[in-house]
């Protein structure tokens with residue numbers, strides 16, 4: 160694991176965006192694994208700025224997102240499709256036909272997950288997978304459990320995740336209770352993984368991710384077994400890591 164300590168959120172966003180930009184520059188027709196949540200918003204802003212300055216071209220880029228709430232349509236402003244359109248896709252020259260998010264409106268979970276797995280297999284591999292980190296150590300919506308799920312599956316969101324994500328909804332009852340998420344094996348098969356974390360409320364999960372035992376109770380801890388992981392996190396998020404960084 161390579162750990163890059165950033166001063167604050169803006170520094171984290173800039174450093175992480177540079178890593179993503181380097182992948183796009185090296186391979187303009189790469190496949191990006193993308194993430195939602197508040198943490199990557201600054202990274203996306205940096206990518207948009209690089210595009211506007213003429214330094215990045217998304218015209219041949221493909222993308223596969225990690226997850227989507229079950230039951231929300233892409234027009235719903237809390238859906239992850241809506242998030243991606245409004246935080247990145249609408250502002251760069253990516254072809255939306257080349258962007259993928261699980262279909263939250265498919266009520267049949269098996270169908271939704273199989274369809275997404277087919278998209279992932281057809282893409283022939285993710286070049287860089289961006290990840291945020293849940294307060295309980297989840298990645299995508301892979302919640303703590305007794306095994307590492309392999310491919311796309313439907314999950315029941317934990318109370319901690321519903322609590323963390325309710326700030327985006329009008330009321331807690333509006334937070335969907337289930338989501339479709341890429342599995343851990345798929346995430347681990349990405350050529351590179353880039354995890355971003357900011358703020359003290361991620362410190363416990365991040366310390367466990369980096370230094371704790373590898374266990375499905377802390378899904379992100381599996382990243383210790385990935386050969387090319389970079390974590391870009393600010394000082395607050397790294398505050399509980401005991402070992403030396405850099």
Ligand SMILES: N[C@@H]1[C@@H](O)[C@H](O)[C@@H](COP(=O)(O)O)O[C@@H]1O
Nearest residue numbers: 195196197198291292293299300
């Ligand atoms: N499914 C998403 C995750 O992919 C994300 O990493 C996490 C953290 O979000 P935030 O960055 O807002 O803390 O939230 C959600 O649960």
